[in-house]
Amino acid sequence: MRENLALLEEVAREVFDRFLQEGRVGHPGLFKAEAERHMDVLRAFVRWETEEGHPPPHGVEEPVRGEYGGVSLEGRVDRIQRDGGSWAIWDYKTGSRYAFEKKWKKRLLFQPYIYAHLLESRGEVCQRFRYLFLLQMDREKKSFLDLEVSAPERREVLELMVELVKMAKEGFFPSRSRDVGLEETEDKCRYCLYRRLCRREDKPLGW
Incomplete structure (x- = not known):
């Protein structure tokens, strides 16, 4: 796999460059730093695969x-x-x-x-x-x-x-105490993806 590292790096940089050109990166400087971090991850992954000697994936x-x-x-x-x-x-x-x-x-x-x-x-x-x-x-x-x-x-x-x-279909979405405190329930639930299914507001406390 090590012999393919140059090709993988080339493909990754093409993707990063395209994101930059399309303006999908937020702050350009931070994006470049994060891109280099991911390049390091790519190199570490290839090195690990080479050392482990895994057969090709099924x-x-x-x-x-x-x-x-x-x-x-x-x-x-x-x-x-x-x-x-x-x-x-x-x-x-x-x-x-x-x-x-x-x-x-x-x-x-x-x-x-x-x-x-x-x-x-x-x-x-x-x-x-x-x-x-x-x-x-x-x-x-x-x-x-x-x-x-x-x-x-x-x-x-x-x-x-x-x-x-089955419980979810019935609208039962119990929250963990460390996720939702009683005084924070409204704020914590505001952006929940399952709020329309949960119907927490329709149920008595303790449901």
């Missing part, structure tokens, strides 16, 4: 769709990779590993299980899900998070998802 930007418990599901898998006798799903992120690891421990990550289910629905066994944190590529082990998505846990999480969807 699929990239792969659309997947299906259903579970009457709930329609769809997504786009960033990368499907051979993992021993099964497949692994890779998902590229620009956030921090810490935040995703914290959500995983609290069973608040549905994406790994949903994608694994959709992949297996078409006959491809998937046991592992990897988050790859592109902005942390220079921090070795902190740059990725490997998760086991075994069938028993998958069923448990997907059943929970079905129940949450």
Whole structure:
């Protein structure tokens, strides 16, 4: 992959230049600095791929769709990779590993299980899900998070998802106390994408 780095850099710079020409960058100076930061990420990613020696992906930007418990599901898998006798799903992120690891421990990550289910629905066994944190590529082990998505846990999480969807259809959108304080509810809800579905104003406190 290292031999393709020059081509990748050329393509990236063409995209950045087009954004500049179209005026889609905000402050030009800040954009140029951010563009260079992303070029560093690109180089770190290529270096990491070369050192790890991964085989070519089985699929990239792969659309997947299906259903579970009457709930329609769809997504786009960033990368499907051979993992021993099964497949692994890779998902590229620009956030921090810490935040995703914290959500995983609290069973608040549905994406790994949903994608694994959709992949297996078409006959491809998937046991592992990897988050790859592109902005942390220079921090070795902190740059990725490997998760086991075994069938028993998958069923448990997907059943929970079905129940949450049912609750959402009924207009039940409970907020977490740290997200919405009682005195801040109006401001916090003002820009919520789900406000028209939530109908919080129609419900008594505690719903």
